[in-house]
Amino acid sequence: MQYPLKDPIKRWSDSIPAPCAACGVRDSVFCSVLSDQELQRLSSFAFNVSQDAREIIFSEGDSADHLFNVTEGLVKLYKLLPDGREQITGFLFSGDFLGIAMNDTYAYSAEAITPVRLCRFNRKDLEGMFQQTPHLETRMLNMASNELAQAQDQILLLGRKTAKERLCSFLLSLSQRSERRGDSATVIPIPMGREAIADYLGLTTETVSRTFSKLKKENSILVSKGGIVEVPDLELLATLAEDSS
Amino acid sequence: MQYPLKDPIKRWSDSIPAPCAACGVRDSVFCSVLSDQELQRLSSFAFNVSQDAREIIFSEGDSADHLFNVTEGLVKLYKLLPDGREQITGFLFSGDFLGIAMNDTYAYSAEAITPVRLCRFNRKDLEGMFQQTPHLETRMLNMASNELAQAQDQILLLGRKTAKERLCSFLLSLSQRSERRGDSATVIPIPMGREAIADYLGLTTETVSRTFSKLKKENSILVSKGGIVEVPDLELLATLAEDSS
DNA sequence: ATTGGAAATTGATTTGCATCAAGGAAACGG
DNA sequence: CCGTTTCCTTGATGCAAATCAATTTCCAAT
Incomplete structure (x- = not known):
């Protein structure tokens, strides 16, 4: 199964600066709480990256150095057992935020199902921004709450x-x-x-x-x-x- | 099966003020980040309540007006299907925090398995405290991340x-x-x-x-x-x- | 200790989904 | 357009866990 991008643009060969102001998902749950000025600060450490279908974005256990916004495409989050059994814990569509459930390392792997574009944030930079922008942290907490509620629905689904x-x-x-x-x-x-x-x-x-x-x-x-x-x-x-x- | 408290004290007939400074779980994940002064502020809107085994603390869908710390006993969090099938989403022991995954209403029900004692916070008060105590919100976000990682482990368990x-x-x-x-x-x-x-x-x-x-x-x-x-x-x-x- | 009731264990049987095994239908590259 | 590949569907069979059904064990109260 092939999943071409509607607009089959050349892949961004490496990360390039992300102009948040012109971003297609600037009204996503994550960015929507930011003022133009705050958005500009976010831009300063946001980079666009793209990945082909089946490319791995990060693997469970990797040092969790980056967080992402999905700007285009479909991503799967999953965990593996030693013998190869796989459990997908979630799908991310454009506008979705990637990287809530982690501590020092990622708690799951992430892989592009279709070709994807991501907006990548350095974790330290983003956490630094929380200091001056507490409502961003509030938003993160809100998102985490929602994710948790969803996870519990999935637990009910899988268990019963x-x-x-x-x-x-x-x-x-x-x-x-x-x-x-x-x-x-x-x-x-x-x-x-x-x-x-x-x-x-x-x-x-x-x-x-x-x-x-x-x-x-x-x-x-x-x-x-x-x-x-x-x-x-x-x-x-x-x-x-x-x-x- | 009966689950008596080791110290079978009279049940607190109704909510009584909670002196955080003397609390047995003041070093719990939730309270441990607070200074003595901040703990005192927390005390001002914290109340001790107790419940017998099998008593319901709150039900899925109830207006989420309170958050809790479990100070003694064992609590189950669960969801029900219309025909009575039950899925427990987590167990809480003393020191555990209750009430992360919710929006306006609770996303699950909570019931005492053993007799329990709880420290109850008014939600608005606690959220108000976030303004002056941002590191408390940071801690909440951290706790939410951990919960989420745990939930995903449970999803792997139940699915595969x-x-x-x-x-x-x-x-x-x-x-x-x-x-x-x-x-x-x-x-x-x-x-x-x-x-x-x-x-x-x-x-x-x-x-x-x-x-x-x-x-x-x-x-x-x-x-x-x-x-x-x-x-x-x-x-x-x-x-x-x-x-x- | 004795007993009554709840919880846990064990056995017999059923069943929903997994596994094994072919076909058939799209999607892509040439 | 055609062949190749990949994905999807359908069928036959097997199996892990559910269900149905007794005991047996454990506690708490007498």
Whole structure:
């Protein structure tokens, strides 16, 4: 599966300064709380980098020297067991912030699923900025709280939900994300492959595929070309996400 | 199963002022960053409350008006599905902070497993204190990061580990907690019942029990009266926690 | 000590999902 | 446009954990 950028620009060969003022995601959760002046300070230590699909951004255990904003593309966060079993802990879309859950080292690995562009911050610089910009730290704490709430939803999903409930929950969360971005809540592009979905939901590709088929057959969803799912009844989907009946 | 307090003091009939200076957990992760003066300010809006075993501290969806420090006892955090399936997202011991993952409402329910004592803070007051005490907010962010890293470990566990790996991971985390508190890393009291362990590990009580039996039979652990587990080889346990072989 | 009730263990059976194994359908490069 | 590759789907079978069903053990109160 190939994921070309819409605008197949030459890859930024190395990091280049990031003009935040002109950034496509300057209204992202992370940057939106900053004034123009603060944004300018942020620019001073922000660099754009790009990576191809399947490139690793960082690995679990690496020294956590950088934080990122995803400005374009799709990123997976994941953990591995020694024998290769993989669990994806989250997907990041453009506008999402990368690097909340870490101490000295990253607690998980991050890999580009599609080609991505990232805005990279030096960690020390960013933490230094917290001193003069406490509301940025407040925002970070807020983001961390939200992430934690999401993580707990995922814990419930993995610990107690059936395959069907898991997939419906997943589709529902994509729908909500789509809606938040101003797109349709009922016509949902699925930008990741079956294996990634499986590794996120604690299932296998086969089970994900079979469950998609079941949902299609019972008309809970409609799948068209390019991996676009249409949900005729969001209420129904929400019910199925909690009660596989 | 009854969980009496060692010191079966009368229950604090209602909330009473909390003298932080004399608090048994004043060196907890949360309070330890505060100076005596700051601790005094904290005291001004901190109240001690106590609850019996099985009492609910708050429920998912309740308006999140209070944050807590657990000063004594054991608390479970959990989420429920409509049909009653339960997933425990975490256990809190004395010294642990309760209330990080929430926005306007609590993202999970909290219930006392043993009788507990809590130090209760009004949320607005605490957030107000962040203004004058930014390092307290920094500490909160740190705690949130740690929680998030832990949540992701649990996601890996629930999504990809076998029953045996889950139980070994759990025992290992109890061992580490025990060690951090200055107790033995190899002689581990298990203060919660089989059902709570099952609801935490995404299993059933029967499977937890069977898996305990297997670990006993192969001499990976030793179980003595009062639910105390002895681990002769922590290295081995760590291996079993990632690779059920 | 005795007893009653809750919790834990163990056994028998079922089941949902994983695993193994082919086909079939898109997507890409030439 | 065609061939190659990769991804997706579907089918057959196996297995780890759930479910159903008794005991047995552990405690706390008498």
